[in-house]
Amino acid sequence: MTEQTTVTRRDFGLAGVKSLLTLSLLETIFARNAWSAEVQPIAAKWVADLNELAGDVKEQRISQVAWQEKVQELYGQIELDELMQFVNFKNLTKDLKFVDHGARSLQPKFPDVEGLPKKLVFGKQIFAIKQGQSVVPHGHNNMATAFLVLKGELHGRHYDRIEDESAHLIIRPTIDRKFEPGETSTVSDYKDNIHWFKATSESAFIFNIHILGCRPGSGLPTGRVYVDPNGESLTDGLVRARRLKYDEAHKLFG
Numbered sequence: 396m397t398e399q400t401t402v403t404r405r406d407f408g409l410a411g412v413k414s415l416l417t418l419s420l421l422e423t424i425f426a427r428n429a430w431s432a433e434v435q436p437i438a439a440k441w442v443a444d445l446n447e448l449a450g451d452v453k454e455q456r457i458s459q460v461a462w463q464e465k466v467q468e469l470y471g472q473i474e475l476d477e478l479m480q481f482v483n484f485k486n487l488t489k490d491l492k493f494v495d496h497g498a499r500s501l502q503p504k505f506p507d508v509e510g511l512p513k514k515l516v517f518g519k520q521i522f523a524i525k526q527g528q529s530v531v532p533h534g535h536n537n538m539a540t541a542f543l544v545l546k547g548e549l550h551g552r553h554y555d556r557i558e559d560e561s562a563h564l565i566i567r568p569t570i571d572r573k574f575e576p577g578e579t580s581t582v583s584d585y586k587d588n589i590h591w592f593k594a595t596s597e598s599a600f601i602f603n604i605h606i607l608g609c610r611p612g613s614g615l616p617t618g619r620v621y622v623d624p625n626g627e628s629l630t631d632g633l634v635r636a637r638r639l640k641y642d643e644a645h646k647l648f649g
């Protein structure tokens with residue numbers, strides 16, 4: 396009799412625990428699905444808007460400088476949590492190994508959801524940088540790009556590219572400040588062309604889109620042009636920045 400009572404109690408207890416577990420699991424699943432159902436259309440619409448704007452600058456319907464303003468407005472309209480959920484940031488950064496010099500480029504994927512454009516005009520990546528390392532100083536040709544800080548803190552610097560010389564670029568500092576999550580910056584052939592972002596927190600992550608070939612006829616390759624911004628000071632705040640090769644840029648500023 397005693398034994399039977401004990402068993403009954405244990406069974407009852409186990410059933411209770413099972414119910415609680417089931418309920419908790421159901422709640423978690425429901426909350427996640429509800430969250431996804433709520434967030435995905437918002438994020439998909441945001442990507443569609445980003446794509447339309449990218450098409451506008453690629454086809455010269457708007458100037459690169461106008462694109463720089465508009466893309467920063469759009470970047471300000473997405474909640475970082477929503478974007479990070481949309482690109483499955485948690486999974487993307489699982490077992491992440493940072494590089495010792497420079498930034499690791501992660502390749503996020505957008506989920507195949509309704510409302511997402513079938514073809515994207517822009518390329519995308521997420522830079523993962525450990526403390527003290529950088530997206531090293533470089534400019535671009537024939538390319539527009541926009542940064543959105545997802546996580547961590549960085550020291551961000553931009554420079555206008557005033558003139559190209561064979562071994563140097565003449566540049567002028569335009570931005571030099573701390574960047575926190577949610578903050579943005581952009582590059583084009585015409586404004587703030589050179590950028591340099593150094594992680595000041597334990598790690599930092601930057602979402603980045605880029606649009607190639609938005610200056611037809613420029614004749615210049617779209618690759619990076621590495622420079623040393625700590626060059627000779629000229630008049631009017633200008634600096635003569637030496638052109639660098641990839642290895643030297645990462646050795647000096649990684």
Ligand SMILES: [Fe+2]
Pocket residue numbers: 533534535540582590
């Ligand atoms: Fe860049």
